[in-house]
Amino acid sequence: MSAFGLLWANLHRRPVRTYLTLLSVLVAFLLFTLLRTIAVWFEGAGYDAASNRLVVTAKYSIIDLLPIRHADAIRAVDGVEAVTHQTWFGGNYQDPRNFFPKYPVEPRAWFDMNPEFVIDPEHVEAFESIRTGAVVPVSLMERYGWKIGDIIPIEADIYPMRDGNRLWQFDLVGSYTMDSDMEPSLFLFHYDYFDKARSHSTGTVGWFTVRIADPEQAAEVASAIDGLFENSLNPVKTATEDEFGRAFAAQLGNVGLMATGILGAVFFTILLLTANTMAQALRERVPELAVLKTLGFSDAWVAMLVLGESVLLCVLGGLLGIGLTVLLAPAIDAVIASTGFGAFVLYWPAVGAGVGVAVLLGLLVGWPPARLANRLTIADALRRS
């Protein structure tokens, strides 16, 4: 019988115990992968931030508006390839619970800046030529049953129209898809129409996005842009998309720490449980180990046998748990997407880390029994039986 065969047979000595332990390890790793993915999502690291894009916001608060003429000055900065902008419109579609961000943008420039939003050139054409046009992701059309040609009413909260009317109406002229499920579902419409029709803040935008020629120069270009407006009435703060995403996620509070705390509680419990099972298994088998040693197997070999059993149990449970998360991910994503809250996309590094943690757990749990097995003297052990 091979060493692995012996491990396997040992695990099946008490099948109920083995399966229950396996299942609790499985549950721990299911939680591990889920919580790590959520934590990463909140830390903003999951976003596919482009390294060649900068975000230019008002210096004192993101809620402040910036004059649109800043764009020309930014465009003249060395190393800047393109500039476009977007503005937070707020507003509700039918009910505040139907949440999706709505941005007035420059149609062609915006899609040129954000190639991860994939749109048919004909739809850009239509978007550009129809003043009251809007484009949305295909997923949003499916959620609300919209078709091209529909009129979408949005009730404004921040921006009533010039005539006092709060109900904006947009013609749905196109749709786009997104590279990654992590991207937000944006309702995009014409900035020109928005700026002429709104009752206040004409000539302002929310924030600029800047594409730079060389990502290595990001820091220099950012400080050059900040320097342009330092003494103006509207100073700005420039950051890479990645920094901007992280800073925003940090506002939500330390979700990562919370997830780590929960995982700590889970793993402490599982550690204790599995350690107890392994100790029990060893106690029952002391005479057998003594027999193995009598047959000439070395102390180290016997110790490895015990350690191997615990590692096998933990890795098997870990792999099953992680595998289950991978299978469940699309279902979880569907549930989360239906609330409009975002998306759930498995964070693969967490999956890899999970396997590592499983091995570690096995070693930790198996260490004390293995040491005991190593020290076991044949005479003592046989006497005990």
Place this chain on the structure above:
Amino acid sequence: MWGQVFEITSMNIRNLPTRLGSSSVIVVGIAGVVGVLVAILAMAAGFQSTLARGGSPDRAIVLRGGSDSELSSGITPRERAIVASMEGVMQASDELYTVADVPKRSSGTDANLIVRGVTQNAFVVRDEIDIVDGRNFQPGKGELIAGRGAHVEFAGIDVGATVKLRQTDWTIVGIFEADGSAYESELWVDLPVAQSAFRRGGGASSMRVRVDSPERIDELARRIEEDPRLDLTLRSEEAYFANQSGGLTATIEAFGYAVAVIMAVGAVFAALNTMYSAVVTRTVEIATLRALGFGGLPVVVSVMIESMALALLGGVLGAAVAYLGFNGFTVSTLNQVAFSQVAFDFAVTPELMRSGLTWALVLGCVGGLFPALRAARLPITAALRGE
């Protein structure tokens, strides 16, 4: 029958110490579930109660029509004058609401802090405001008072310190409390000073009004709705804050239950494991009892009692850890509706602890049931032979 149950249970409990290691698995497993569940729900409860506490039944908030939050609202001086003179309005407070980036103490990164420009009327409308350190700001000066939550969560918000808010320096002259409500996460400054410092002209974001009776609010809301001169909505402060807390509270609670259910599955496996071994190691004892004439049911009940007692112990332990570790623990997060930070304390309420203990008992019951049935079904003769 209860005599038999008592006999067997007391025997089991007397020899618990010999099974200390394996019994502790149930206790710790369930303590983990209950601890995590209670802690997460305490966070939701704390957030909800912090926002709910800002509302008083005789107060209402006036915003621009269509606005859900003060941030997206704006009211003209003329509209403010009309509302202030309406019948039933006792006092009215004009307020300017804006946010400024200030670094958090914990992370050092900038977060949105609310800056509220108020007049002395704000303190009349909100009589719960209490200056606990320093003094109130003087009208016309660049002074501010900070809520306790803002003081705890944000760097440099201390009495005597100076803070730069949008190009202007402000001196912090006092710390206030507001009955634990979300107002404690704000900085309050003099309205006219704020209007000029933030270049807002004579603009205000919202109005808080105190009315003569809570029943007046619906009537006022209707009159404002019908008034052609006004594009405003009035709603009770309670409704306003409930709307703000709803989404996040529901999300945290759903997350807490999801994690607890997954952990509970693991804990039940652990409990089953332990109770099966407990039954196996006692095979001969149980068979002996059965041979002596003890019935099957008392054996089942006694195993269940043991499992539930251990689970309850775990539940108490978990709830205690959650209470000692988290009750009153202050954190802050982004209130998405108001787009600003709100600081709140975890609230481990008696209801949460009770519901944690209920979970523990249910888990103990499930974990004990199958092993108990197996114990009762043991064929006596085979078991006595030690097979």
